[in-house]
Amino acid sequence: MKLLSFFSMLFFSVNANAAFSCEVDVKRVLVYGNGTVNILHSGRNDYTIICNTKGTWKNIDTVTCSLWVGLLQNIQNNNGKAVFYFAENGNCATLPTYGNSYAPQYIGSVG
Template sequence: MKKFLSHLVLLVAGLFFSQQAAAVYECNVKVINVLVYADGSLNVLHSGRGDYTVVCNLNTERQGVSPTTCAVWFGLLEAIKKKNGVADIYFNGDGSCSTLPTYGSAPAPVYIGDVTQ
């Protein structure tokens, strides 16, 4: 019975993650500008979209992203911009970098990373 339950859990988890994996996209982009608005919104202009997209908020949770994570992302985006590096921004859902909704309509990323070249 224990073995059956562990197999069942693995099967359900596999189905869940395979469903999730079907609807994701990733942007490997140059960071052009990083803006922080008075309300705490962190807005980024990157080469994949060519318009500003809100990533998170430094004052309040936005779409599951805490202010602490937002502060780390702000520092990471600034560092990537400064060294003219490439940011890896990963999103759940259907879409692409070029069709990413702009400003406050943009979804929150799942993660932001620094791509080593």
């Protein structure tokens, strides 16, 4: 009985924070003078901040941010698709924008 209760609690606690991913076309990659990286993609059709190249933003460090910028520019230049994965509840169409944006857990290319 204890084992069943444990697995039930584990199952429901994992589902309470449903993560989501977006496979999108990258329309714009903007890097501002202050280091903020703002992305326009087909999943939201509005700008969402993903990181900052000059300092840690929502636990995303500058090295990761710079790598993401290069990856996203390459995807955009080659008319590819990107995948963004978020640990929060939601979906691509309702992603918070600008300063309220969620930090991605990962970004990759869809091959």
